[in-house]
Amino acid sequence: MVRDTAVSQVVAAYLDHLTVERGTARNTLDGYTRDLRRYTAFLEGNGVPELGGVGPEHITAFGVALREGDSEHRPLAQSSSARALVAVRGLHRFAHAEGITEHDPSRDVRPPAPAKRLPKALPLADVLRLLDMPAAEGERALRDRALLELLYSTGARISEAVGLDLDDIDESERTVLLDGKGGRQRLVPFGRPALAALDAYLVRARPALAAKGRGTSAVFLNARGGRLSRQSAWQVLKTTAELAGISSSVSPHTLRHSFATHLLEGGADVRVVQELLGHASVTTTQVYTLITVNTLREVYATAHPRALG
Template structure:
């Protein structure tokens, strides 16, 4: 994205730099988490570059709290660009998708965008793996894989905690308390929360930290992050994504699984098993319970099976 100012102009507002970072995260989300094609991501990017440049020109005070007046002004601006009606509609869809992403990431709580025409693109519930698929994926790292102890511990931690990718790669050794069966995660706004660890995750973490991680550190020097690359540096979100895709491909679900899928599956499996919504909200680190409620959908087949079992006419 090019900056909308010349070398003689004043530096961009901090809010524009923040928007630029959110747009980069959104592009990565579309490609990595939603599996959209490069051309589709570029198309949405072009639409949102137009919005970014409009914002940078001082036409909007706070993009995280859009007002009806802001939206009306932006729609008026799109018309002055002499765009076709279909192009304006596509720009609106792009903007709604971006704000939907910001809301899912708890960057904004604004519902103003809901007043615009609602696209069907976001009607789907999050992708969730079945428990059988999860089990297969957790078993997929094998001794023949170069870092299978790390990868197994990584996958187990993702599913055991429901943590975001950034929270997992940023876990420090001091955050993991295996004897007490919990870890301390740092989420949005540097808010910390305690998340329980199950027996399988604890076993996998003990093996990795005591064996493979110790070998990596001995060869490369000290690092306080739990999950390390082969060079001893902390894993990045992109490397984590590649690791997940590698093992997802191995079990035949590559196009459907990303690190965030573990979070969706964690929440859905807990709720379908009878967990309290507020408890799940706390474990996920959601500021609003409305965000957690998206996971209250229950597998239709499970409901049908319960109906057949317990209803007198089932």
């Protein structure tokens, strides 16, 4: 029997569904939670406390509010507002499928297509300078060098790197088992410089860090002997980039983007890079091919004698 239910209750049920039945990644859940909390407040502010009372016009108005902002919220970028509308559409599809609402008002509402932005990748010289920056001695320095080498050598997300346990690394085979989005695992090889940095850290630094904690299987440890957080790992990258004198913007994905771009520039097949990155679709990976094409254009324009003719 169809029933109208408070928006907040349906949102809670939908998030539980994503967590338990869909295995949605933590970061995605956090984003959906924020988006749907804002959607709930928007509906209540417009006199719509029950999900069954929502029409397409409410969803369209919410999209406008996301892009224009209001007294409590700044305007969102196109990509962020599109993600919020994806969360809203998912909520309504769930409610309709579960018989909570009679209709899905979001069916004909399409989020704006986000502009295709190229990921930022560092030139190889900058990456090498970054990787050489941490000192060769000291517990944190050895940890930071191993972390950065592994990030660039495997293309791992920062969250995947800090989530590594000791059993996930096979030094004899030079492979690492990464837990990606949606619970998907992948086995990725890594190079000899990363192996040397990991070995130095695991032998000469990790035992001292581990002695300060209560015992954990995490590979990368903080100063208290616990698992290094994603935020702390991101700070390691940011601080090291500043020390290396890298002026271009550095993000948590900088080494991942550089890994993919440098592989493709070196002749790697896009589907191989897809597997290494853990992308569910090759379409996601193909954005990196745009970077290499742009690089080729730049080289052509500056090097070919008739490029401007």
